Amino acid sequence: MAVNGKNRNRTADCARQVRRRWAMRACLLLVVGVAMLPASAAAQDPVVEREAKIKAAYLYQFLNYIQWAPGTFQAEDSPLVIGVVGDDPVNKYLKVIAAHRKANNRRLEYREVQTPDDAAGCHILFFGDQVAADTIRQYIQERTGDPVLLVGENPSFIQIGGIIAFVVADNHVRLQLSMKEASKRGLRVSSQLAKIAHVVD
């Protein structure tokens, strides 16, 4: 014989009803409490996670620590082109940065790259976390020798032929750097950047 909760006696049911009423009131309070949250949140710091922002800031700062080979820029006022491959939370910040900031007295141009051909003329190419290793490999091969700083988040980004990889560890965004790949593309990395990065080769 199985007895289940429906067979409770009447007094228990009665007591439960009273308690339910209190439960309703508690829920009401809860709703009010939650409704008050945005008001207090309005006075708070807006970000939950600064990972994407920190990465975007790095990408912007790289512009000051990388020297492109002479002749990379056609004119004195040619823009610095930042290309992004794949959807990534970093992109929206890059877009805003490109619209409002300058680096080395050059305008910044933000470009969403769909194919390896689109990537021609980019000075920085950022591969979002979503981009598969095979796709990255394809881009790197098709743009062999181009003076472009390849930055990515894939765990094997450096092995594939990338130059700088973002590594999230201990609540910080750290850098992995391949000097070999950088020099292959005629980029000079300042010693200051090399100092804060983990130089792989």
Place this chain on the structure above:
Amino acid sequence: MVPLPFSWRTFGCLWALMAAICAAPRHGWGQWRSGELVRASYSDADTAGVAAEEAPDLGDTEGALAESDALADLNALLDADITQLAHTDIVAPSFSTPITTVERQESTVGRTAAAIYVITEDMIRRSGVRTIPDALRLAPGVHVAQIDANKWAISIRGFNGRFSNKLLVQIDGRTIYTPLFAGVFWDVQDVLLEDVARIEVIRGPGSAMWGANAVNGVINVITKSSRDTTGFFAESGGGNERLFASARVGGETKNGSWRFFTKWFDRDAGRGVGFEPADDWQLTHLGFRIDQRVNSLDEWTIQGDYYNGDAGTRAIFPLATPPFLGQGADPQTIGGGNILCRYSRRYSADDQWTLQFYYDQTIRHLHTQGFREQRHTVDVDFQRQLKVGLWHRLVWGMAYRNTADTISNDGLAIKFFPNARAINRYSVFAQDQMTMIDDLFFVTLGSKFSYNDFSGFEIQPTLRLLYTPTASKTVWASVSRAVRVPARVNQDLHLTTVPVSVPFFPAYPQFRGDPNFDSETLLAYELGMRSSPSKEFYWDIATFYNRYNHLDGFLPRSPGIDPVTGLFVLPFQFVNGVVADTVGGEFTTSLQLTDAWQLRAAYSLIAIDVDAAPGVTLSDPTQGTVRNIAYFHSSWDIGNDIDFDLMGRWVDSMKTGNIPSYFEIDTRIAWRPNDVFEFSLIGRNLLDCAHPEYESDVYAGALATEVQRELYGQAVWRY
């Protein structure tokens, strides 16, 4: 009908308090980051960006965009020195503690819509504990009661007992609760604590991810990768209650790493009140782990354990002939081994899969009572996680487990019918974490669907909301359904206990399983909040309201002659005849007073109301629930080479067995003369010569012993 020990009014007040805290102006309680900030969502940021198109050089003018604070923060980062970027915290430090248990993927405390607590490597070391149960005392909401030197009753959010059955406990992905009674035999759950990376303790159901038994909580012991345990480690020590020695060696290979360890201990019996205790405990344990990288994406791990020992007990048991009641030392032999293989491929943090297989064997032999159980378990588990579009983080998986036991029905007391049974369990689960508003509001929807031979098809869904207004504040809520599937005892037990009305005419109370016994169910409502108003201060509050249905109870049946034993018995049968409500919460806080001095404190409160169906025996209206538990821990570094820790815990009285409340102090002082050696002195339960934490167990006939004051010294060598 038991009156509710605290009223809904109190619960309401608690909520009012929380609402008030939420609504408090930020200036009232510290500054997380400087600057007069106005919240702007990213869509605001984008429009602001468009609006400011006319002011191109924002860096100089601090123009229109600066009003939007998402970008004020960005500007600060853009103008920071590049070396500063490398040291910028992604989230508030106490929020960044990594966890994997809640969503079966890497996440952080700050991003979790569940009541999570992480016992870190450091906390384990600094508390000086030697066993997993003692380490669990460090977590809020966990009630650890030592029954004797090798047995514990451990539960989360009420319902404690030697055979408490509502927790899912895992060590490195291997489930360790036994389907015999759906609880854990803690005497064989041993790890080298030095190699534990962390213990994640989740209060509340984790059933949508982990399935049956993750009703009141999930405990996940996670050991370090062998990459992090290279070199030599040895420790040895002893005191008035225990002796122990362990050693580990680890190294690196071309593409991987390995470790091997051995461990031995001998634990002295507790204090017997009116009897000679026999609960000594010895265990020898060998283990290894190998981690190997196959290529840039793939990795495998193989790990295994073998252990063997004795965990004695002073037992009382029925006899068929005068004097009808036996008492004696029952040396219990325990042993087992397991091997686990895991293969994983990781394309990126959001795109990976894992395949895991393990085989586990356990043997347990109560010599005097004539109970011998041998169990083999095979488990295969696959899990895939991927990101779909920008907003969906998906995890899904499937699993199969077969667990087969053979029980010798040699003794009079403990019998199972059938005496051998194999149980299959198939399950699939899927969970989607949806980003409703970037970095602000997330909804998680998931469910486990499983089939098991005991109770058939089970569905265990969950809905979780996560609201993260700032980098240092999280509010979450959840509704979940969980089931505790029947265990062997519920369906197949035939337990005869010591007789009543001796010596004239012995009548033996007998507890019988019922093949129709069905799953116990829980509907849980949770609401919590955590905040780190400054880097030094962190607090977390979690509240719950749980409704249990179909809980196990005993239905008296008509007395008569038992055909199996030929004795006159008073039978009680397992029925799903009890309902219960629990309500309560836990508060946890940590405060870094100075660089060298940290304080941690926790308090948990729970009230329970239990109703039984007519005729169902309700022996314990509190179901082993302890209403208040408080804990504090002070960690002080005296210079660079001395640690001084002081821990206090207060546990309320336990109605079950009339166990009085107790307050105890533990302490540890350690000295590191150099990087190689560490010497420490640990004192536990210092305030009383001995104190009881749990009652003698009438069902399995184990006499409880009291926990004694103890002192032990320890020397550690790391190289």
